[in-house]
Amino acid sequence: MTASSTRRSTAVRSRIAAVGAIAVAGTLLLTGCGDQTKSKNNDSGSGSASAAAPLADKLPASIRQAGIIKVGSDIAYAPVEFKDGAGKTVGMDPDLADAMGKQLGVKFQFENGTFDALLTGIRSKRYDIAMSAMTDNKSRQEGVDPDSGKKVGEGVDFVDYLTAGVSIYTRKGDTGGISTWSDLCGKKLAVERGTVSEDLAKSETKKCTGGKKITIEAFDDDQQAQTRLRSGGADAASSDFPVAAYAVKTSGGGKDFQLVGDQVEAAPYGIAVAKGNNQLRDALQAAMDAVIKSGEYQKILAKWGAEDGAVKESVINGGK
Template sequence: MPHVRHALRPVPAGAALAAAGALLLTGCGGGQAAPGDPVKDLRGKLPKAQRSAGALRVGMDVNYAPVEFRGPDGKPTGLDPDLAAALGRILDVRVEFVDTPFDKLVPNLQAKQYDVAMSALSDTRRRRDAVDETGKPTGPGVDFVDYFIAGTSIVVPKGNPKGIRGLDDLCGKTVAFQQGTTQDEIVTRQVGVCTRAGRPLTPHKLDTDTKALAEVASGAAAAGLNDYPVAAYAAKTTDGGARFEVTGGQSTSNPYGIAVRKDDGPLRDVLAGAIDQLIRSGEYDKILAKWNVGAGAAQNAVVNGGI
């Protein structure tokens, strides 16, 4: 896929795993910053809590290759861990990953079990405003620092035996996906579309993406919904590319964002500046190229730029 850098919609930033314990300490200091260097300015603006600890604690569901997963050594690896470690080097702090179930990422962030959540979290209005599908408030909400663009893709068994090409082809079929994700919201909307068409869709909501893909592989589900990088990775790597394929185009492209508590504005703004520095330095592009996801490159960090 060609590398296209996406210009995120500019939004002003303002004055921008507890259950398993910390898994990895990485991203330690990147040396002395020269006078007048923007890196030095960012380090000086890092909130006292992170400066004193010398660490940034990051909530992450380490189960979503290639965005975040465990390598052969059992440590977190992937797009998000690499980007987080690079941000740690810019800010001269180590990064501690806290493995957390996806649907607990934001609640545990609000409970202050870590400083930020970074785990293929789509920046959506519902998450920012903390409202349910009826619009009822469910909590204080979060801010997002957007850093990558990802759409949703449909994964089917190799050969696409059901001839699925788009969301409307899911009507009358069983669809597997991970709960609490953007795909959960898409399927919820599509259930209504299919019901009105007289061909009900049966949703299979799983607690991990791995289980959702297993249902597609076993035939328990006709298709699965995933973020594009995950869908493409599964199609390329599972059984040497013989198990799955991606069908149709991407839908509902939306930015991934680092979630920050709304009362942590200074940390939010420092992270936005650090992402911009990472992009300017060229290291951002190198990390995306490493994981073959350059098509989702952002032009700059944006606060709360999702739909």
């Protein structure tokens, strides 16, 4: 999900867009196994491999022959990836994957999993990649637990494709005096487990004084965190800006939540690829660059209200 060294170190998993631009259309923690069920109703691919695809020869032969790239994703993070009313996987990431698939001649097959287990899924070869509003940061690149600073895995490479920041939101008309992260001291905050929002909250609570710590309630997905806030079980919630803004716009017809304060620590979203899988990584970068240059990238971002986070080119491991 997003952020700097923290669905996403202690920086943030994020996305940048103006609140008015969010239309209604629109972690490296290696713990937990969560729901790993396949998204059966996903149509976000381009079909079988095609010789007409201009970048097909850049893919590893095994993937080119299979015609499929298996994508681990937390499909509960609207508007980036989520299920629509018919159960189909939709959102900004699936649309971008579809456009990349046309360049590569393969289908991107999205499979649902809890965010904090996606990188483990890459290591176990359950997935070829993870594409899930994941913030590219050094801890994930190097396989380091942001809490302990200890090496916990091989790390991954990222193909960056968007810039985003983290936001706080509350129940509408009930901000509790919260406008900055320091205002959360003594409050309850709902977040998705393994995200930059959780990492940032852990970092911020160390700064609290007078015994007023932040009570962090971490859930398997962002929708559960929203439900907790909506029911009054938390004082605030936090997620990447596009997701927070989408929740504010759509939940309860716009009557449930409101954004408070500014989004913080903008950082790149990246597609995660296993270390050493350089051919796949470079093929994905070439495909993303082609989508950007074609103009389709900008159209997709505008469709989901994320155009302010657009990048001019895809880079490898641009996170800090």
